[in-house]
Amino acid sequence: MTTTDSLGCGAPEQGAPLPASVDLEKETVITGVVRADDGDPVAGAYVRLLDATGEFTAEVVTSPAGQFRFFAAPGTWTLRALSRSGNGDTEITADRGVNEVALSVTA
Amino acid sequence: MSRDSALVSADWAEKNLGAAGIVFVEVDEDTTAYDAAHIPGAVKLDWKRDLQDPVRRDFVNKAQFEALLSSRGIANDDQIVLYGGNNNWFAAYAYWYFKLYGHGDVKLLDGGRKKWELDNRPLVADPVSRPTTTYQAKDQDLSLRAFRDEVVGAIGSKNLVDVRSPDEYAGRLLAPAHLPQEQAQRGGHIPTALSVPWSKAANEDGTFKSDDELRQLYGDAGLDGSKPTIAYCRIGERSSHTWFVLQELLGHSDVKNYDGSWTEYGSLVGVPVVLGDEPGSA
Numbered sequence: 001m002t003t004t005d006s007l008g009c010g011a012p013e014q015g016a017p018l019p020a021s022v023d024l025e026k027e028t029v030i031t032g033v034v035r036a037d038d039g040d041p042v043a044g045a046y047v048r049l050l051d052a053t054g055e056f057t058a059e060v061v062t063s064p065a066g067q068f069r070f071f072a073a074p075g076t077w078t079l080r081a082l083s084r085s086g087n088g089d090t091e092i093t094a095d096r097g098v099n100e101v102a103l104s105v106t107a
Numbered sequence: 108m109s110r111d112s113a114l115v116s117a118d119w120a121e122k123n124l125g126a127a128g129i130v131f132v133e134v135d136e137d138t139t140a141y142d143a144a145h146i147p148g149a150v151k152l153d154w155k156r157d158l159q160d161p162v163r164r165d166f167v168n169k170a171q172f173e174a175l176l177s178s179r180g181i182a183n184d185d186q187i188v189l190y191g192g193n194n195n196w197f198a199a200y201a202y203w204y205f206k207l208y209g210h211g212d213v214k215l216l217d218g219g220r221k222k223w224e225l226d227n228r229p230l231v232a233d234p235v236s237r238p239t240t241t242y243q244a245k246d247q248d249l250s251l252r253a254f255r256d257e258v259v260g261a262i263g264s265k266n267l268v269d270v271r272s273p274d275e276y277a278g279r280l281l282a283p284a285h286l287p288q289e290q291a292q293r294g295g296h297i298p299t300a301l302s303v304p305w306s307k308a309a310n311e312d313g314t315f316k317s318d319d320e321l322r323q324l325y326g327d328a329g330l331d332g333s334k335p336t337i338a339y340c341r342i343g344e345r346s347s348h349t350w351f352v353l354q355e356l357l358g359h360s361d362v363k364n365y366d367g368s369w370t371e372y373g374s375l376v377g378v379p380v381v382l383g384d385e386p387g388s389a
Contacts, residue, residue, distance in 0.1 A: 010135065010136030010137050010154070010192070010193050010196075010197065011137075011192075011193065011285045012137070012285070012286070013137075013139075019287070021287070022287050027287060044224065046221055046225070048311065049284050049285075051272070051273065051274060053273070055272065055273055055304060055306070055307075056272070056304065056306035056307075057272045057274065057280075057283070057284045058272070058283045058284035058285040059193070059194065059285070060285045061140075061192070069285070070284045070285055071282075071284055071285065071286055071287050072280075072284045073274065073279055073280060073284075080311070082221075082225060082311060082312070083225070084224070084225060084227060
């Protein structure tokens, strides 16, 4: 189980279920799927989480089903995806609990 | 040190795949990426399993490091080209680690795995095995490594550079935002530490910014080049990235990486901690 390993800083597997230890009363989870123009999920895309000032906060690589997930804090965030199918970004205002967001990329 | 002696481009790397005397090494915390596909001929190092003592919180010792590199088929006079995921964090950590144990010729692949993938450069799944060598390491060069007492003593006298995200620096987050946030340690930063997130030194494809941009970044942040510098993050890998920029690209002298970083400092009893966006005073 790498997801809750407190030693490492590497990004855990993005397609795995949320670990049972994650308290959704406290955590602000931002999650979604990266899709290309044709609606197909994009695996292996690099998704960057930028804070309200545009500063980089975290980056993960999407799962084979195009999924990504961040543990952030309530507030406004920008998600930016880089991939071989193109790039894209979107803004989200997140609250505690699970926040679903759609992110599409175009060449 | 300079950009030419410490960094290679993806173009250079692709032209030199398979060249004698050059060993590509992928370094990651999660090596499933390597197992699925890697740069042709590259061997892997697992940041946790290969480079951390399995019991104590410390590095593998000199004999263990020698056994590790020998088993990977790395010789003392090989040129090592390191790359990895997470914007080269763990590759930069390994670069610093190879320097710590005195390896002569080490380079970092600019942009790491991300740029290589986004450029559609070749990746293969073939297992790689190289003939075993007899690698000999040097004693750790502790001029590169800071421990907690030196860090506490550096408050208000040396440059301390906190390279975590602004929210981690301020104490609003305890870990990077791709990880769950429950942690034992307190949030915040070491008093007088400047906030210069590692990410400001990199472009979005993972390559390093130009020397001029980097000089301006640390100059604007108030880093005093005449003083020794200690860089830290949460576990010491993002700060290896900044150590690399300051010492290997910009040629600063007396730069140390504090590998204990916030997971140690934020758990120490009785040390000062500052909350919020300002460095605070000694």
